[in-house]
Amino acid sequence: MSVDQLRIIPRKDLPQWLDQMLSSFTVVAPTPQADYTNFKVITSGDQVDLESVNTRMSPKHLFFPKTERLFGFTTDRQQVDLDGQREDIPPRVLFGLRPCDARAVTMLDQVFDTDIFRDTSYVVRRQATTIVTLACNRLAASCFCTRLGSNPADTVGSDVIIVELPDNRLAIQPLTSKGQDLLKTADLPVSATAPDIEAFAQAIHTAQNADSTEPIDPDQLARKLTTIYESDFWDHDHQRCLACGTCTYLCPTCHCFDIADEAKDTTGQRVRNWDSCMFGLFTLHASGHNPRPVQKHRLRQRIMHKFCYTIDRYNQAFCVGCGRCVSRCPVNIDLREILNQLEDYQGG
């Protein structure tokens, strides 16, 4: 990594830097809400709360909103007028993402922005956004990013990475041209000394080696999953699954949606809402037939999608180990445990 652009600021100066950003950008950052934090548009740099490792909701809603208006329509019963005007997305900085969440955005890119299909709403939001990531200096109890081949200082998906140095200073490193542009607009002097660069490299090294857990082998896992689809591996965890959408809605990579028309009288809108493979309704056919009639099939689908289908299609597991599903599942369905069991499973 090139460090010639490294900036160093005292941690206490962070709010001022954010205030500086606010004069040119919309800034979205973790802010306190109830007893957790969530990404919200801030109006002042001191509103940001970077203490919790992960926000309760992942930042995916900033690119792929829970409900998105695709277009509006009006009809006089003879003809239909469409209003395709989209929400205007001003240039914005997504500040304080954790490396797992930034990496997750690159997975969403592979779904919504491909050579064959570009989802306009997604791409507009993505292009307007500069991602400033804060490397983790501690792991939450539910974190397992290293199992997914990542680490607490992973730079994948980030335009700028911030690393906390031991003496309450922050090292700020632009990684892309978007990141360079941000640092030109919200200017910080290039002030890193040789010892700073050394401290930065050391902090990155420490974060990268914070957890020695063996990463999964995605290809091996995907192959195994195809052979155990009908096995008894799936006979247990589903029993306690409540079939709620907590895991999928909190997940930074789950991206399934449902399209619905919300209309009253002669006007309405077509919207895209988050959906969840945990819901029975997700696969219910108009005929009444449901190809995934019970929870066992639905939980299996979630695992197959994340650790088999996406590996076949995108060459990577669609899980970044953020741990939100692990910590928030009301009945302790723990992906880490399922991965361990999968690796150990000998049946089939």
Added chain:
Amino acid sequence: MMSPVEQKLQTVAADLLSTEKVDLVIAYERGTAGIGVRPAFICDPANTDRLVYNPLCGHNLSVYLHRHKDKKVAIVAKPCDTRSLVGLIQERQIERDSLTILAVPCEGVIDPTRLEALAPAEKTRSLAIENDQLIIETDNGQQHTPLKDLLSPGCCTCTITEPVISDQLLGTSNRQPCKTDEFAQIKVLAEKTSQDRWEDFCAEMSKCITCFACRNACPACYCTTCFVDASGPKWLGKTDDLSDVQIFHITRMVHMAGRCTGCGACLRACPMGVNLQKYTGKIRLDAREFFDFEAGDDPEVKPPLSTYSESDPNEFFM
């Protein structure tokens, strides 16, 4: 070390399964995080040694009975959980004869949010429960906290210290019904202006992400097709607009009138900390004040929404 209740639970469960008196035991086992527990489904008597029972066992297991109507089931039930069972029997959702209720004593269950605030998992080396104390070991040493300081909100005002129905008592408790008015907070809210109540409701609802964890954790929510999932006709919008979210919750709560036992499963399941009990409590209070009815009290009494009497109060009719 195993508690007497756990020992008895394991013995009774193994016996019920090996004598084929039941096909399935629904109980609790250790989870993957700290001292956490989770629902367990045991069919093989050899696996009953996994079963645990302690103040972390908050889940109301009766929600799972809907999936096992074809089986003879033994279920572990705390006193308040037995009220949900009464509701399901009243509403003919379960056959009393195919159910074996293993009643466990309860001193109140621990609120996972309070526990997490006191002992964040990443800073905690070990957690243990000894008598009425939680022992937290961190890098800075040992800390003892009385369990009563960590109880779920509903447990702090609990009056249900005995099971309403049971087949086997796995232990007894000396717990006395709380004297605090469980509806105190609700009465304060009810006294406020409609504007203030509306603001309170909007603030609470704005946390909701409509994941339906509340609905799915609720033993009384068992409609084959929930009104929110119906598409012909479609009853409500499914966007994240606050009004759609509110209509879902209002409709569900109205459906809970005379049925909600206040077990708190909705609150425990919610990933966003939405306090639905504030509003379901009002509905329970109304059922009490209008119909002198407590959901889950007596399997022989018809719930107010299932019957009509000329003496029913009608102040609320327009």
